[in-house]
Amino acid sequence: PHLLSRSLSLLARLYEKVPLCFAVIFSSPRCRPSHPTAAKNEQQLTMGRPLKSSSTSSSDRAVVIFSSIVLSLFTLGLVASIWNLPTPKTYRPDLLSFHKSINLGVSGIDDVGDDDDINNSANDLDDELKLLHEEGMTIRDLGNNFGNSNLHAHKEHNTLVPQAKWPISIRDEDGDFEDVVHPGHRAKNHSDVIMAVPKMWIDDPVSIHQNKLMTRELAMKIGSCTVPDASGNFARGDSCPLDERTIYVAIASYRDYQCRDTVTSIFERAKHPDRIRVGVIDQIMDGEDIHCDAPHEPCSENPEQMLCKYKNQLDILQVDPLLAVGPVFARHLGHRLYRGEYYYMQSDAHVTYANNWDVDIISQQEATKNEMAVLSTYLSNVEGALDEKGDSIKKGRPIMCDTGFEEGQHNKHLRHGTQPESAPSITGMPQLHPFWSAGFSFSRGHFVVNVPYDFYQPLIFQGEEISIAVRGFSIGYDFYAPEKSVCFHHYAEGKNSENVAKREKVPKFYDHNRVYAGAGIRSMSRMLAIIHMSPAMDPSKWDHTDEEKYGIGNVEFRSPEHFYEVFGIDVKKKSNEGHLCDFVDTGDMHKLFTQYLRADGMGLDYSKIVYKFIDPRPGETDDDETDDTEE
Numbered sequence: 001p002h003l004l005s006r007s008l009s010l011l012a013r014l015y016e017k018v019p020l021c022f023a024v025i026f027s028s029p030r031c032r033p034s035h036p037t038a039a040k041n042e043q044q045l046t047m048g049r050p051l052k053s054s055s056t057s058s059s060d061r062a063v064v065i066f067s068s069i070v071l072s073l074f075t076l077g078l079v080a081s082i083w084n085l086p087t088p089k090t091y092r093p094d095l096l097s098f099h100k101s102i103n104l105g106v107s108g109i110d111d112v113g114d115d116d117d118i119n120n121s122a123n124d125l126d127d128e129l130k131l132l133h134e135e136g137m138t139i140r141d142l143g144n145n146f147g148n149s150n151l152h153a154h155k156e157h158n159t160l161v162p163q164a165k166w167p168i169s170i171r172d173e174d175g176d177f178e179d180v181v182h183p184g185h186r187a188k189n190h191s192d193v194i195m196a197v198p199k200m201w202i203d204d205p206v207s208i209h210q211n212k213l214m215t216r217e218l219a220m221k222i223g224s225c226t227v228p229d230a231s232g233n234f235a236r237g238d239s240c241p242l243d244e245r246t247i248y249v250a251i252a253s254y255r256d257y258q259c260r261d262t263v264t265s266i267f268e269r270a271k272h273p274d275r276i277r278v279g280v281i282d283q284i285m286d287g288e289d290i291h292c293d294a295p296h297e298p299c300s301e302n303p304e305q306m307l308c309k310y311k312n313q314l315d316i317l318q319v320d321p322l323l324a325v326g327p328v329f330a331r332h333l334g335h336r337l338y339r340g341e342y343y344y345m346q347s348d349a350h351v352t353y354a355n356n357w358d359v360d361i362i363s364q365q366e367a368t369k370n371e372m373a374v375l376s377t378y379l380s381n382v383e384g385a386l387d388e389k390g391d392s393i394k395k396g397r398p399i400m401c402d403t404g405f406e407e408g409q410h411n412k413h414l415r416h417g418t419q420p421e422s423a424p425s426i427t428g429m430p431q432l433h434p435f436w437s438a439g440f441s442f443s444r445g446h447f448v449v450n451v452p453y454d455f456y457q458p459l460i461f462q463g464e465e466i467s468i469a470v471r472g473f474s475i476g477y478d479f480y481a482p483e484k485s486v487c488f489h490h491y492a493e494g495k496n497s498e499n500v501a502k503r504e505k506v507p508k509f510y511d512h513n514r515v516y517a518g519a520g521i522r523s524m525s526r527m528l529a530i531i532h533m534s535p536a537m538d539p540s541k542w543d544h545t546d547e548e549k550y551g552i553g554n555v556e557f558r559s560p561e562h563f564y565e566v567f568g569i570d571v572k573k574k575s576n577e578g579h580l581c582d583f584v585d586t587g588d589m590h591k592l593f594t595q596y597l598r599a600d601g602m603g604l605d606y607s608k609i610v611y612k613f614i615d616p617r618p619g620e621t622d623d624d625e626t627d628d629t630e631e
């Protein structure tokens with residue numbers, strides 16, 4: 001005990017003698033202190049008793065040897081413990097304010113992805129699955145990385161609609177964000193990269209649609225008005241005047257120099273800009289890219305600029321571009337900025353709007369008399385679409401009806417092609433069509449709540465649109481092409497060579513795909529499985545995390561299978577009936593289907609729609625068709 005007591009008391013002192021002269025311990029009377037302080041302290045009291053003065057005593061040598069052994073064992077144990085620690089998580093809980101924005105910076109990602117072999121990335125998923133199966137596991141067993149598919153099995157969904165407010169901003173919620181694991185790094189099983197992001201306005205979509213058709217009464221509780229009623233309630237339903245109904249515009253931008261001009265156009269060309277709020281996911285490199293909320297001149301010099309005048313109605317969520325994993329993730333973040341506005345609009349970051357666009361698009365949406373209407377289409381080129389005053393001079397409009405299967409991410413999915421653009425066959429209201437476009441979408445705000453972008457689909461680009469369309473259809477939504485375009489797209493084509501050259505130089509999110517190589521395969525498998533487009537897929541081969549939250553609805557006669565049957569899509573053979581535009585663009589679909597709009601306006605009743613599209617001109621190719629574009 002005496003030896004152990006002295007050894008413990010000297011243990012701390014030995015750290016001051018590093019480096020220890022281990023060889024001297026066994027050949028010399030003492031190991032000299034490594035610095036003067038230690039030498040001075042050598043004669044100090046230890047455990048309340050003076051050290052013996054004899055440096056050659058066998059007792060002191062035994063103490064030093066024993067203490068060295070204890071220290072060595074302790075150090076060895078410490079090293080072994082650190083070596084066996086689980087992969088550390090890299091947190092980024094702090095939010096860095098930038099102007100009016102919240103900055104989601106990059107954190108701990110410099111050293112991830114270095115071992116990815118791009119040439120073999122296509123086989124990543126199969127190799128990992130093979131290893132799992134050899135161990136008697138499936139993707140469902142991967143815990144944090146792939147979640148638990150049964151978490152929702154007995155989950156109760158209590159409807160709770162937050163109180164509507166106006167004006168509103170996520171800046172008021174700084175410090176009340178939630179931490180999420182970046183989906184790209186998660187899919188690659190990298191060290192966790194934590195992002196602090198705004199919470200969803202309603203986190204559980206099933207609490208709203210309840211896996212059945214949402215009631216009109218509940219729909220009227222979602223949507224703010226700029227002016228409250230006598231009791232102070234901003235959610236006034238359809239009693240809210242059209243000019244007082246709020247609009248939330250979501251924009252996902254990746255290093256796009258035209259983003260600020262798009263936002264400027266939104267406010268400048270609106271008839272009632274005070275009822276508009278814009279949320280931008282600005283994926284930019286500080287010091288290299290133009291911020292979406294940066295005016296062309298300082299606000300102190302020109303305060304009438306739209307980005308200055310309406311700065312309180314602009315929320316920017318800035319994300320480091322190294323965290324960009326495609327439009328689905330960025331638009332998911334955009335959905336997180338929604339705060340109960342009456343209408344929801346999704347726009348690309350390089351779009352110019354026409355005068356009075358807000359009044360025009362609301363008028364068109366209300367003309368459908370369909371609470372579940374979603375106006376969406378590919379946008380026409382901006383060249384020749386607007387006059388000098390900003391009024392639209394376009395006579396035609398695009399409609400979505402041309403689609404086909406293509407190979408990608410190790411599977412086949414539907415991808416929409418170039419859509420016909422002509423004078424509308426149906427006038428006085430938007431025209432019904434089967435598909436949805438990510439570049440432009442306008443609907444009631446509850447569309448965001450019921451059909452949120454899937455958080456677990458990094459690196460999905462093609463396939464995004466059919467996923468939202470099928471999910472939306474299964475929850476009760478119907479898609480229409482606007483009769484008149486209210487905005488126009490800046491494509492990297494046309495007569496303006498300067499603009500074309502600048503657009504071609506805009507960076508793309510897949511420029512750094514090496515970090516996330518192979519993650520898109522998992523995402524595509526999940527996407528196709530959720531919308532039942534790959535019925536032969538083994539359920540153990542895709543990620544079921546939050547499957548119900550980001551999945552399909554259960555409205556009668558609106559299953560994915562019914563959607564595919566009605567529009568001539570064979571998901572088993574991966575083929576589709578040709579010339580669907582003969583049914584859609586002519587207005588035949590609109591005339592046949594819209595007569596079954598429910599009496600309460602809650603969508604079309606597909607239990608009464610008995611139709612299966614069959615190619616009216618089999619054997620003919622698109623090359624045989626007459627060009628159906630506007631003159």
